[in-house]
Amino acid sequence: xxxxxxxxxxxxxxxxxxxxxxxxxxxxxxxxxxxxxxxxxxxxxxxxxxxxxxxxxxxxxxxxxxxxxxxxxxxxxxxxxxxxxxxxxxxxxxxxxxxxxxxxxxxxxxx
Amino acid sequence: xxxxxxxxxxxxxxxxxxxxxxxxxxxxxxxxxxxxxxxxxxxxxxxxxxxxxxxxxxxxxxxxxxxxxxxxxxxxxxxxxxxxxxxxxxxxxxxxxxxxxxxxxxxxxxxxxx
Numbered sequence: 481x482x483x484x485x486x487x488x489x490x491x492x493x494x495x496x497x498x499x500x501x502x503x504x505x506x507x508x509x510x511x512x513x514x515x516x517x518x519x520x521x522x523x524x525x526x527x528x529x530x531x532x533x534x535x536x537x538x539x540x541x542x543x544x545x546x547x548x549x550x551x552x553x554x555x556x557x558x559x560x561x562x563x564x565x566x567x568x569x570x571x572x573x574x575x576x577x578x579x580x581x582x583x584x585x586x587x588x589x590x591x
Numbered sequence: 592x593x594x595x596x597x598x599x600x601x602x603x604x605x606x607x608x609x610x611x612x613x614x615x616x617x618x619x620x621x622x623x624x625x626x627x628x629x630x631x632x633x634x635x636x637x638x639x640x641x642x643x644x645x646x647x648x649x650x651x652x653x654x655x656x657x658x659x660x661x662x663x664x665x666x667x668x669x670x671x672x673x674x675x676x677x678x679x680x681x682x683x684x685x686x687x688x689x690x691x692x693x694x695x696x697x698x699x700x701x702x703x704x705x
Contacts, residue, residue, distance in 0.1 A: 511690035523696035
């Protein structure tokens, strides 16, 4: 059974600092690894999807890496802005084609 | 142009009542999902439908019954509501399964059972 863990649960940084969010998973036989953003009171928005054959994926200031052998993915957000404040969730498809989510990291970027 | 919409956005009801949550997607996707996010913010799959056919049914009490009248709609009916059903329920859709692509989420329905 796939288990996804995100540490830390919360993170507070001053504006301009780079953010590093960690995600670990127990079953390395994943099809892909997905990162989402959730704003308070809103639904989830897909940020990046890294295929199992890829090592990283980039979109603007966001870069996500994937190391299947160690069961880890890291989301880097460069030059953080107050608008980056949100909860970030990682998720991996498990057996039975179900998406298993981590508990999320709540990020606060202070102006 | 809302991609995945849910109604109602908020639902406050008494224990023992029956309620429904509706979900519609205009993305032309074949697969739709219901997730539950509890007070600790953990998000868990409940059901998944592909072309109106149930393909995922997690360990959910049978008080919860999904219904898909067509592939653009997936409704969730809950009988005999309990306090523990209080949560945020998210609908999502994708063209194919999560092993191949990401999902698009609705804004959520906040259910409070008193």
